[in-house]
Amino acid sequence: MNEREIAELKKLLKDTLPPAGDAELRRDLWPAMLRRLDERPVRVPWWDWALLAGVIALFCFFPGIIPALLYQL
Amino acid sequence: MELLERFAAGDLEAFETLFRQYQSAVFRWIMRIVRNTATAEDLTVEAFWRVYRARARFDAVSGNFGGWLRRIATNVAIDHLRRTRTEVPLPEDLPGIATSRPGEQAEMRRQIQCALSKLSPRLRGAVLLALVEEEPYGEIAQALGISVNAVKVRVFRGVRILRKELSRVGVHP
Numbered sequence: 666m667n668e669r670e671i672a673e674l675k676k677l678l679k680d681t682l683p684p685a686g687d688a689e690l691r692r693d694l695w696p697a698m699l700r701r702l703d704e705r706p707v708r709v710p711w712w713d714w715a716l717l718a719g720v721i722a723l724f725c726f727f728p729g730i731i732p733a734l735l736y737q738l
Numbered sequence: 739m740e741l742l743e744r745f746a747a748g749d750l751e752a753f754e755t756l757f758r759q760y761q762s763a764v765f766r767w768i769m770r771i772v773r774n775t776a777t778a779e780d781l782t783v784e785a786f787w788r789v790y791r792a793r794a795r796f797d798a799v800s801g802n803f804g805g806w807l808r809r810i811a812t813n814v815a816i817d818h819l820r821r822t823r824t825e826v827p828l829p830e831d832l833p834g835i836a837t838s839r840p841g842e843q844a845e846m847r848r849q850i851q852c853a854l855s856k857l858s859p860r861l862r863g864a865v866l867l868a869l870v871e872e873e874p875y876g877e878i879a880q881a882l883g884i885s886v887n888a889v890k891v892r893v894f895r896g897v898r899i900l901r902k903e904l905s906r907v908g909v910h911p
Contacts (some may be wrong), residue, residue, distance in 0.1 A: 671897050675869040677909075681847050686871050687768045690762045690779070697783045698757060702750075702790065 746798040753766075756803070757786055763804075764811045767881070770871045771815040771863050781818055782790035785811040812863070812881040819859035819860055846909065859897050864892035865900065 724731055761805035769778040780873055788810050789796075796806060854862055864882070867873045868889065879886045904910070 670901065671869075673895075674897050674901060677904075678850065678865075678870050681843065681850050682870050683775075684871050685769045686766055686873075687775045688766060688775065688778070690765045690782075691775065692779075693758075694761050694765075694779060694783055694786075695754060695757055697779075698786055701783050701787050 740798065742796070742798040742803055743802070746793050746796050748793065753790055760804070760807055761786070764807060765872070767808055768811050770814045770867060770873070772818055773866070773872065781814050782811070782834065785814040788814065808881045809883055816859050816863050819862060823855070825857060849907050849909055853900050853907075856903050857899055861892050861896040861899070864889055865896035868893045869897075 741752050741755060745756055761782060765782045766776055768781045768785065769775070772778055772781065785807070789807055792810070796803070854865070857865060860882075864878060867878045867881075868875065875886045875889050879889045882889065884892075
């Protein structure tokens with residue numbers, strides 16, 4: 666493939682797809698930005714933490730299951 | 739204190755000033771990659787959200803805010819292409835170029851969109867910016883955080899795949 670082929674494809678793309686770079690913003694986005702800033706971060710439910718603690722405890726008390734689990738992955 | 743220093747320190751008014759100053763430019767840049775107005779608006783907000791969260795890492799004294807912002811906006815747009823890759827072909831809400839055969843042009847446009855959707859998001863972003871938007875390779879490289887040569891390689895690979903896909907459906911550029 667050479668420069669000519671790239672130029673041909675470029676022409677085809679430009680003839681078919683209009684450039685989008687001149688699009689104008691239709692509205693002020695600051696109110697949307699403020700709403701985004703006010704959103705609370707996602708909270709992890711307490712039972713997810715409990716489940717994680719349980720898994721960690723299981724690995725601590727029965728470390729032999731770690732290679733068995735890894736083998737299954 | 740300078741505007742960028744106040745922003746880096748978490749001053750919301752400074753952030754608003756920067757937001758209003760750069761929102762149109764960021765929107766237009768994202769629009770070049772995602773080519774859909776509503777999506778570009780949402781992603782502009784997402785880009786500034788990431789910028790605000792990362793403000794402490796910005797070097798307010800010697801950093802280039804515009805370049806940093808554009809790089810984050812590019813990542814946001816590419817992430818979007820990655821998320822929507824399997825769902826739909828490239829969205830397009832821009833008016834077509836006027837032609838005497840609108841039906842034929844619509845079909846050609848659909849085939850090109852279909853071929854573009856076969857590209858990975860990284861290649862698609864590079865191809866759209868370089869070939870459709872005619873952005874200088876240097877600017878694309880800065881926005882993607884890669885070298886100019888790497889951009890050329892992406893464009894080359896993208897063109898090769900596009901030509902192959904278009905040839906498959908009988909379109910020979």
